[in-house]
Amino acid sequence: MRVMVIVKASKASEAGMMPSEQLLAEMGKYNEELANAGLLLAGEGLHPTSKGARVRFSGRQRTVSSGPFTESEDLIAGFWLWQVQSMDEAIEWVKRCPNPHEEETEIEIRPVFEADDFGAEFTPELREQEAHQRIRAEELRKAAKHS
Template sequence: MAEHCDRLAAEGRFISGEGLKPSREGYRVHFNQGREPVVVDGPFAEARELVAGFSIIEAASMDDAVAWVKQWPAEDAAGQAEIEVRPLGCPGGLSNFGDPAEDDSRRPRFMVMLKANPRSETDWNPGPEILGRMAEANRAGAEAGYLIAGNGLSSSRHARRVRFSKGHPQVFDGPFAEIKEMVAGFWVLRVDSIDDVIAWARTYPFPDGDEARLEIRPLYSMEELLAPLA
């Protein structure tokens, strides 16, 4: 898999790639009245729809991105991997920012995924007031050093899925039906603990407000990924 990514990086088109720890180390968050977070510990049952990792690439078109994904190494998931390809970009025009990659810090990284809903699947624009508050919160978190990346995703009607069977790819066009488990956007935080992530989530101006549903998963460090090879 590293060789596969290295080939794309050599072409200058590989921006980022990270693995997420399994859902048994994850959390789900929704909010009660007064923005009080309700935290549910993993593991989560619907394994088929959970995200295991992500890559961000530059491609001239969706067709080019899918062509790259179709070359995915057959060793991953014993040739049964399923990969969803989505254009980056907030429908309201909020800028993506940052780099989720590991640095010299020993602090763990957490990915906060905003789960999709019927409204986000319409490429809903929350308007300048909410977008302005989000932009300010992103700026403040980035300047403070703990919010290291954030990206919006287009709705699944712009997406494709590449499903492998014994290493052979088959491509499916969006939109997709299982809205509850899809992701509308994500942030990556470099903080000391899950408690810090929950504290951030309590005050962040999510476009869905108190109706936001989040999944929080730790990212693997390079040391952890390479440990089996030692």
């Protein structure tokens, strides 16, 4: 199963404060452990919401809001995407994570939908379309990397 591990933002991360050299080293070591265990699919830190935007959908209408956003308990500072055997395994790995902020924080773990989760509504044609999109996206990533 794939899970997204979401690092919640803090006041410091929203203020644009960069992590210390020590925390970067600890996170680097942790990420290496994840990679060596075959779990790490992706992982990145995010700029503060002051550099972001939101698009609100209401029917056909789209409204754009520029950051910063103030609901700090709902903001994200970074994420990982992991391939794990179970939610319990993901929880055990998160418990080993260095605290990503100098203040109290929270890390959320959410399962990623897999094709079978959608049932009959995800027809063979839609499955084929998604598989083609994934292959094409990977080809484009590889081509961009080599250019």
